[in-house]
Amino acid sequence: MTNGWVDIKNSDMMLIMGGNPAENHPCGFKWVVEAKRNRNAKVIVVDPRFTRTASQADQFLQIRTGSDIAFLGGLIRYALENNRFNQEYLVHYTNAAFLVKDGFKLPEDGLYSGFDQNAKTYDKTTWNYQEVGGVTAVAGATSHPSGAVSHAEGQGHQAQGPAGAKGMGGGPIPPPMLPPNVAYDLSLQHPRCVFQLLKQQYSRYTPEMVERITGIPKDQAIKAWDTFTSIRQNGDMKKAGTIIYAVGWTQHSSGTQTIRTAAMIQLLLGNVGRAGGGVNALRGHSNIQGATDMAGIFDILPGYLKMPTPADTDLKAYLTRTTPKPSKPKEWDSFNYWSDTPAFTVSLLKALYGDAATKANDFAFNWLPKIDRKYSWAEIWDDMYNGKVKGMLAFGMNGVMIGPNAKKNIEALKKADFLVVCEIYPDETSEFWRAPGTTAEDMKKINTTVYRLPGAGFAEKDGTFVNSARWLQWKWAAVPPPGDCKLDQEILARIFLKVRDKYQNEGGKFPHPILKASWSYSNPYNPSLSEVAREINGKALADVTDAKTSTTIKADQQLPGFAFLRDDGSTMSGNWLYCGSWTEAGAMSQRRGPEDPSGLGIHPNWGWSWPMNRRVLYNRASCDLNGKPWDPDRKQVWWSETKQKWVGNDVPDFKADSDPKTHMGPFIMNPEGVGRLFVPIGAVADGPFPEHYEPTESPIANPLHPSQSNNPIAKRFKSDLDKYGTVDQGFNIICTTYRLTEHYHYWTKNNPMNVQLVPEPFVEIPAELAEQMGLHGGEKVKVTSARAEYIAKAMVTRRIKGMMIDGKKTYQIGIPIHWGFRGIAEDEGKTAKTPVNLLSPAVIDPNAYTPEFKGFLVKLEKV
């Protein structure tokens, strides 16, 4: 989230799309209701089904799953045509005025300039700004053109930004080949300026085209566009609108681009940085934000630092590649916050390797793993299926259930040597060997050794949760883990110490990363999480003085914030973003001050949000060029002439003493200093502007460009179990998957109360379709995809309607994901007992590597 849960209450207009917060975030949905109740805010819900959220909407539109970019592109077109943007914000806070290189071509035929048909990759040289004087720094100018492409793709993930506001343009480390002096045209008339290209790109997204693609009747779409953009009627900046989404957007082969489209809309409308605005990703797990911040992903290090590649032969090479330089019009200023990358990196290395990381050994940079290709979730399973990955430690995740094409995951585990599962219930992953359809004979052939470790549940652990609003909130254990169950950190510590012993005693290849890892906990076998949290915050290793304020942090003191991080080894921090979360004053995440002096839901003394307790990111953009709030009723931060610094109710997300006259851009994490309507040099891999591509399995050819129907660079897998269906094969119904309020993923099926609320799996089927099939509610149906079949009872409902897609009558069905072949007795015998993800295809988005769980083709039969 760029903003936060509580901040939603400040909104005047909400577009909820690709998410069902009333269903999956009922507590957070409170703030949507507050905005409706207290501000008469309007809610527009766009979803394939009439959901619980839709029941609260002022307008509901039923969209075909996977066609979101078309709808949002139409919205951009509508805003541009009807003057629903603010010139000042657009010109000065976004790159609308920047000129783009001449060779760049828009995807009228479905492809941007630079596509290599054989390699299925883009050469992104032309995806760049024009330099003043026409001399443009070219990616190809570096000595590593092919490497540049692959790096650029790798950066795609970071392009989501640390806020998790994917594609916000908020936090990527741009490759170092942006021109330092960008050509621009403040009148926005230059045919090569971003604004004109944007207009041209979305001129094709007419209401008629949107109707053909999405199935939303054009009068309804226009009404929704008009309502949403009405907050910027004639450029008036008083009101703010927010866009709220979740995995209904991410889980597509063009997921990242969908979110980017939302970011562009918000930049265009001047909603980013504003209270009640922003692009707000709702995280589906209590701590998924924390997991991302702490690099639970293959291609980043904690704090969204980039993962080293084999090309980074030493620390200097790595830092040169990953530390961006300002790229902007000469007259403007850019904070370019990522220029501190060296300090963040060295402090991390000091946290990882302690005293063993010295200036002499490049702070042990070469002990870090380096990635030569992608190791995303689906790729790990593909590798295991192909015999390359031999073992797996599955902690806190049920791999058999959550993967796409689950059959492949089950088969992959059969080929592994070992599997370690740490769980609180016996789950499907640890019992993959008895998945439905596995015969006794089959079982004899499975040689995988399975270890089950009894873990602890969330109420049995302390530590922090980082919520969608980036708030770190400490929680205390409610009860001790039962029986032999152990805390995660104890299990991990014991495994680590055992491995280290083996290295110590028996030696091994490349032992340093393990032998030299810093492990200075008072109880090495069960590190206390408060110690770990202090380590993540970081401390001074020698006295550190901040030049500007003359504050000195003594050696061994906790650091008060990342401004104190140094690249000379005098500080350590496990994650620079969390620096400031556990200072000498104590654990900020344990604060519980409910006060909210501004009434904006900032609650500065409740928990702690990164970065530096800022509640709304890019909040400089809540003020006009002169530093005055756009809306005097919602004053977040402002420039104080008397103090000559930025002050406010929130912590300014800006260089505190930067006078507005210097024209420093509010988007300090971008080297441009402004928000990106156009994303240069492949920070988003599939194009500088989002383009609608059909889902991999789609009932129609893309009406925009039938010859290039799908995302050209979305990855498909090639194993014998990776099959993809077409309409010609009879797969004529669109299927999507989702969660229910009453259940939480795959473990509440073990809890009687939840089972009582929704006892068994079902398939939601439009009443119209059911009538044609002669199907009644409660009867069993068989759903078949190219990969597998799934049987459950039919829920015949009028909440899903048939739609006209490109002139074809098309139906969508939906299946909740919660049931599998393990559950309590109450569940036994009633459930389909097969994972829904047997049906879904393994196709992954090229930026975030998220599989396309939402929107694949099936056929439907009565059982």
Next chain:
Amino acid sequence: MGTSAQRLGGKNHFINRIGLTVVYAGELLRHRAYTRFLHWSYGIFFFLALLSGFGIYMPWIFRWFTPLFGGGAMTRMLHPWFGLGFVFFFGLQAINWLTEMSWGPGDTRWIRRLKDYVTHRNTTEPPDVGFFNAGQKAMFWEIVGGSVAYVITGVIMWFPEIFGRWPVAVSYIIHDISALIMLAGIFVHIYLSTIGEPGTMQAMTRGTVSEAWAWTHHPRWYNDVTGRDPVQALDAARLSQTQVPPRSID
């Protein structure tokens, strides 16, 4: 010619074999043991149902009845069974008395001169009054109808989840009305069988009545069992102006 009384009650009913009825001189057999057994059986159930029902009917007056049955819940639980007991035994009695209770033209006449009956206008009943008079028959049929109502409405109230809200509410009223009628009836019944018409009680205790009682209250039945025509005898007595000596009948 077998008398009505002999025919009733199933000659071979085992209760009649167990409980013999002693008929002393000057007495007539009125109710065999079986009939009396039934009478007192449903009589007991009637009062159990009545008292337990009172506790539920109007607890703010009759709440002191419920402890007799072990508290409110137990009262509620027992009441339908008491009712069923009453209906069961009364049902047997109804079969037992079916022919005797059949309505005749004389009964209609009797009802028309009900006022004369109440005011003792004549010292004896009209000569066409048989084993039961029309008042007794009316009461009998009221109880038959009431019992049917009890069973139907009672079952509905017993299992409301099957029958739903409105049937229960209606049953509630019908059940009550039926009970109120029977309550009124029981006063009359007890009065007439005890102090209202001395000599009657004996019919349901020992099973016999005096011939004079039969002659007074049920002349035609008297005629049937004694072979004497009460009308002629009366006329003869009047003609002869002979004072009939009083005779103890108890």
Next chain:
Amino acid sequence: MSDRKTLQIQRISGHPGSVAGEGTQRQEKLCKLIDTTTCIGCKACEVACVEWNDMPFQPTMFDNTYQTMPDTNWNYWNLIKFNEVSSDDGSFQWLMRKHQCMHCADPGCLAACPADGAIVQYRNGIVDFQEENCIGCQFCVSGCPFNVPKFNPSTKKVYKCTLCSDRVGSGLEPACIKACPTGCLHFGTKDDMLQLAGRRVTQLQQHAGLKDAGIYDPQTIGGTSVVYVLHDATNPEKYGGLPKNPRIPLAFTIWKSWFKPLGLIASMMAFAGVVMHYVTEGPRRVQPQPPVKEIDGGEARKEN
């Protein structure tokens, strides 16, 4: 409230005489406000109710709906009713309404109940079942216009929502209110809740285009201590059978309060009648029978 720790009784079912301590203190009417326009059907209130009241697990069946079970039960007092409603103008609504005891000002259950003290109404408006006094007659079931009380066949007693009288008596809000995440549920004095509801209705009418929005506080039963804000107050039936004009069956009002005593008196007239008869007319004596010509011997004979 003068003393939050006390629940002042106002009415007791089947009870003679006055209510002890009546009128000794003032107690505000309490009220639960359910704004159906902000209910998202998350069932947090259902879970809170089951957990607080420590209800046993009840197996359920898939029934082609998101609704947990068809109706409330003796061990499930709080149920959100889900209704898919298509209107003539082509619009579609998915209505969710939290269904539970309405705590009527004029409670049909209490009117119907024949057991002394099985149902009490507190002065704060809570209608509470005292199961130890319940005789299991289920009259309350048919007396209730909302089909709320539910019979447990194994304990032979009837149960329903207590509006968490145990919590309210200790100055806490009911469990469902505590659990509601969206602020759809409110709890306070009836005056306050009606004011809040009124403001919300005005807002819905003026800003959400819901011309028929309104408050559900049916006066046919004297109002309720649970009040709804409805998108369409003209047609409460579409919210899963919320009666527009709920009524206590006549059997439990007129019959019970008027005709019952009158009927009893009428019955007792029979007693008075026979007494009068005895006094005025006297007993009917057995008349001597006409002279007997032939009398059987003085011996007793046995008949069988």
